[in-house]
Structures are given as C-alpha cells and as structure tokens.
Amino acid sequence: MAHLAHDPDARPDGRSANDLKAVMPLTAELRDGELYVGGVSTVELAREFGTALYVYDEEHIRERLATWLRELRAVLPQADVAYAGKAFTCKAMVRLLAEAGAHLDVSSGGELAIALAAGFPAERVVVHGNNKSERELTEAIEAGAGLIVVDCFEELERVNRLAGGRGVVQPILLRIKPGVVADTHEYIRTGAEDSKFGFGLSDGAALQAVEQALALPHCDLRGLHAHIGSQIYALESFAETLRVLAAFLAELRASTGFVARDLNLGGGVGIAYLADDEPPQIAQFAAIVAETLKAACREHDLPLPRLLVEPGRSIVAGAGLTLYTVGSIKKLLDLRTYVAVDGGMTDNIRVALYGARYESVIASRADAPRDALVTLAGKHCESGDVVAIDASLQSPRVGDVICMFATGAYGHSMASNYNRQVRPGVVFVRDGRAREVLRRETYADLLNCETD
Ligand code: LLP
DSSP: OGGGOOOTTOOOOOOOGGGOGGGSOTTOEEETTEEEETTEEHHHHHHHHOSSEEEEEHHHHHHHHHHHHHHHHHHOTTOEEEEEGGGSOOHHHHHHHHHHTOEEEEOSHHHHHHHHHTTOOGGGEEEOOSSOOHHHHHHHHHHTOSEEEEOSHHHHHHHHHHHHHTTOOEEEEEEEEOOOOOSSOGGGBOOSSSOSSSEESTTSHHHHHHHHHHHOTTEEEEEEEOOOBSSBOOHHHHHHHHHHHHHHHHHHHHHHOOOOSEEEOOOOBOOOSSTTOOOOOHHHHHHHHHHHHHHHHHHHTOOOOEEEEOOSHHHHTTTEEEEEEEEEEEEOTTSOEEEEESOOTTTOOHHHHHOOOOOEEEGGGTTSOOOEEEEEEOSSSSTTOEEEEEEEESOOOTTOEEEEESOOSSSGGGOOOGGGOOOOEEEEEETTEEEEEEOOOOHHHHHTTOOO
C-alpha cells in the first residue's frame, strides 16, 4: 500500500478556493469566504441534509452534456453521445440525459431498470457488460434496447436465441480489443490484448465473431465498439484506436462484404482532479477523432459510419463534490495529522483502489490560504480508509465542513455498505435551490433484505 505513505517534506500549498477553479463545479462561488454551489451554501447543505453528502451542480452537468453534443456534432453531424451510466446513475440524472438528447450506456440490468423507470427511451440505450446474464439480455431485448454490445461468442448465441424467441431482430455491436495500451491506471485499462473485454483482433476472434454474427437471423450487426480505458489524457490513443478499427473494417468488407453503420469509441476522456492537472478539452478530442476517422475512411474508401462516444467521468466528475464533517483530529508528533471525517472508503473507494487524489477546502473558510497539511481519514475499520493523503487544507477544526471536489464520477456509483455504513444521499443544486434526488439510506434499508 505504498500510496498511503506520507511525504515528510510535503508542505501546505497556501492556495485557497480562488486557485482551485479547475476542479470546482461551474457555478461554485465564494460569498463572505463561504463556498456556494448552484447558489446554495455548502455549509447550509451540510446542516440540512447531513454529511457525508454528495452534491451535484446541475448546471455543470447540463453544460458538459451540451458541450459534448455540440463539439462532436460540429465535426461529425451524425455523432451521438451515450453517457456512461456507471459513472453515476439515478432517475434525476437519467432525466437530464433525456432532455439533452443524449443516449445512455448501461452496464447492468440494474442501470437499465433505473433508466426505464425514469422513462428513458429504450431505443437510445446501449447495453454493455462482459458477462450479461440471460435475464439481463432478455430485459434489454424486451425493452427494445437500441444496441447490445456483444462481448463474447456465448453472448452472440444467447442474443440470437432470445431475440428469436420473441420474434425480433436485435441491433448489436461487437466489442473489439484494439490492442491499444492507454496510459492510465492498470485497473481501468481495457484495450490491450490481455483484457477480459471483447474479441481480440490478432488472434482472429474478432473476424470469427463478425462472420458468425452476419449469419445469425435475429442479430443485426450494426458495427464495432472499442473502449480502451478511463481517465486518459493522451488523445493519440483514441486516434490510434480509430485507425485500428478502420483498418479492420476494410479487411471485413474485403472478406465478408460487411459495411459498418456504427462505430462506438467508448469513453475514457480524463478530467482534472488536482488544480494543476491539464486534461484535454472536449473540442480537442472531437477535432482529433473526426480528423482521424475521416482520413481513415478516405484511405480505405469506406463510408463514414455514425460515431458514438460514451463519456462518463468527463460529464459528472467535476459537477460533483462530497461534503464531510470533521469529527476528530489526531496530531501525531513528527509523523502527521489525521483529520477524521464522517465517511471514507464507503463513499469514495477510489483512493484505496487507485491512489486517487483530490483537492479539498473548508467550506466556511474557502477563501483562506490552505495552511495545514493533513491526512483525511475515514471512519471505517481499515488503515487504508483515507480520502486524501498530504492534503493542503485551511487548518481544520472539529465540526468544520470539508468540501472535496471532483468526486462526481465513480463515487456514489462505487459506494458500499462496508461496516454496515448507510450510503450518503445525493442533492442536486440549481438556481439557489437544493433537491434531494437520492435520500440517505437508513438502518431500515440495511434491514430490508433480511429474511430471517
Ligand atoms: N464505456 C465503457 C464500455 C466503459 O467500460 C466505461 C468505463 C465508459 C464508457 C466510461 O468511461 P469514462 O468516460 O467514465 O472514463 N471506477 C473507475 C473507472 C472505471 C471505468 C469503467 N468503464 C474509476 O473510478 O476511475
């Protein structure tokens, strides 16, 4: 667990919220030194809804969705954006997607159920998973899911049989491993040959899958999908993936006559977690992807397919923040200061899992320089339960509300009930109003599944 190590030479950075704009939600502002989001005081939010609490800037989500659609369609008018629901899903989020005209990538039957409950149009749903159950496939087919991304040979047979049993033809994509190794954490890298996802190109599995799919009467093969990983800054990796897929499409047309209508490039565009991070802009992503796709199609004399992308993190991460309350402070002489908060690895596993780092401020003194260096510890029964190591912060006091930025992706969606902790609620803020879209769990929720 090397990432738990504290750097004895680290010093507080003296920055305040004024220097952290890069990781703060769009509508974040300071009023008398206090942090407001969506026109609502974060201190008030903590008081009203309790902590730990996830807060989302609705305007930020809307803006990111609109930017993705606008920038991509400016260069590829047929393009569609399928938000990756695994980053954060609930009915309120799904309704924002529906309003924006986005598609939705679901990675399980549960995500599909939430989408359908929110009234999301099934024809705009893309169904993912490397081992979808018969039940999940049946639910997707019966709902009329727009696309099922088939991940393995067994699934080709299952989709064909289940669709046939219902007298329908299911539109599908095949997930391909392009052999592109993206520069990101090993756990969230998926495009290499040694990956559990999709069909390999070099071993001939992808070609075999296309041939089989074309022969199945209840599968309508629309094209290919590839997702190379997550939190990626190097746009060249996406361009490389497109070149590999286009070359494969050319090979397919020559050997089978198949011409793809859809090409799905997955998600993965990285965001800023720290103030000095410099993630790519969506416009840059769109420009490189469009240029590469058009050039590759010209080179192979292929018609331009509809491009789909599946951003998750880059739509919701920066929109979200977590509020915690400081419960205790331990100054360990010549070691470090542990500041314990009322959450931890159950609401944010990313620190323990990937060594993720975040920026935080004290909500009521956000304009003051961060003059202390602390380790923000959770309340759970493991030493690895930390949410920030060597974090610069305005000297914390017991009772202070801490605001941790950029926790909107893979925070709530990866939350757990470890230690029988109840999961925090989720509040959307906009125009000076807060609405609780998911309430905090209760002990009754914990007891709900008990049968004895
Ligand atoms: N499409 C597919 C098929 C995916 O598997 C994923 C993410 C996405 C799209 C969205 O990727 P994004 O734009 O959010 O990077 N729990 C990890 C991230 C795992 C990502 C899994 N797949 C984390 O907290 O960093």
